[in-house]
Amino acid sequence: MALDRFFRRRRPQPQAGSDVPDLWTQCPACKEGVYNRDLEAGRFVCPRCGHHLRIDAGKRVEVLLDPGTFHQLSGRVRPTDPLQFEDTEPYALRLARAQAKTGRPDAILTGTGTVEGVPVTLAVMDFAFSGGSMGSVVGEEISRAAEHAASHGTPFVLVAASGGARMQESALSLMQMAKTTVALEGLSARGLPYVSLLTDPTTGGVTASFATVADVILAEPGALIGFAGPRVIQQTIRQNLPEGFQRAEFLMEHGMIDDVVDRREHRAYLARLLGVLLRREVGA
Numbered sequence: 001m002a003l004d005r006f007f008r009r010r011r012p013q014p015q016a017g018s019d020v021p022d023l024w025t026q027c028p029a030c031k032e033g034v035y036n037r038d039l040e041a042g043r044f045v046c047p048r049c050g051h052h053l054r055i056d057a058g059k060r061v062e063v064l065l066d067p068g069t070f071h072q073l074s075g076r077v078r079p080t081d082p083l084q085f086e087d088t089e090p091y092a093l094r095l096a097r098a099q100a101k102t103g104r105p106d107a108i109l110t111g112t113g114t115v116e117g118v119p120v121t122l123a124v125m126d127f128a129f130s131g132g133s134m135g136s137v138v139g140e141e142i143s144r145a146a147e148h149a150a151s152h153g154t155p156f157v158l159v160a161a162s163g164g165a166r167m168q169e170s171a172l173s174l175m176q177m178a179k180t181t182v183a184l185e186g187l188s189a190r191g192l193p194y195v196s197l198l199t200d201p202t203t204g205g206v207t208a209s210f211a212t213v214a215d216v217i218l219a220e221p222g223a224l225i226g227f228a229g230p231r232v233i234q235q236t237i238r239q240n241l242p243e244g245f246q247r248a249e250f251l252m253e254h255g256m257i258d259d260v261v262d263r264r265e266h267r268a269y270l271a272r273l274l275g276v277l278l279r280r281e282v283g284a
Helices: 003-007 036-041 057-064 091-102 136-152 167-190 230-237 248-253 263-277
Strands: 024-026 033-035 108-115 118-125 156-162 194-202 216-219
Touching: 024 036, 033 036, 057 108, 057 118, 057 156, 057 263, 091 167, 108 136, 108 263, 118 136, 118 263, 136 156, 136 167, 167 194, 194 263, 216 248, 216 263
Parallel strands: 118 156, 156 194, 194 216
Antiparallel strands: 024 033, 108 118
16 A cells, blocks of 8 residues: 555544534535535535535525525415325325425425515425425415415515426326416516526426416526426437536527526525516615
């Protein structure tokens, strides 16, 4: 063994069952280890390669809204299992496990708050809950949030993160595509802005409905956005797909989304955007 390898410092690895906290997170893109403290300070964006790690709904609220302004609206509607669905296990067990993991009834968090002083109604999908799948509760909470924004005269901001419709709810899940889209029409009737932020991943029935009918559609860098997955499309059309297909930058270049915005700039960017859409100065 070479002496330089012998004396090289190694990062301590926590032992299973020990009380030593896990201080590092490996970036999925560049595979470099990043101190969790640095990662959190940088809005969970890798400081080395700029990769945007997935974050849960609670952290998303902290990124977007002014501190201490969030007031939760969702949480009173809970999912049921009307079809008594069972595949490899009962749907009820899947729900219970996801609820225990995330601490919320379903894959959505809605509420009100301010973005640099601008009042907004916010809906955030949580990919940690069953892949952010869209079931009846997700559709209901988004519809209620949109109606709340319309009735209170605030812009509506939605953060999408989903694998699509929830298969365990079958047609009931697909009905949410129409339900949410109709609810969002109330914002347009009142002349209120609707801004959608697509994060990694946003696919399936969510992409095909409420996530892409906004006045302004934003996305995080590198986010996977589409209806069917790249492999399914390639097998269907039997052609090689172009480089970066279904990634945020590719979609902006081809006109599907309006801008790709670094997460560390989301709050300031959103405040400026809402100022333009509302015809007011930020902080006014």
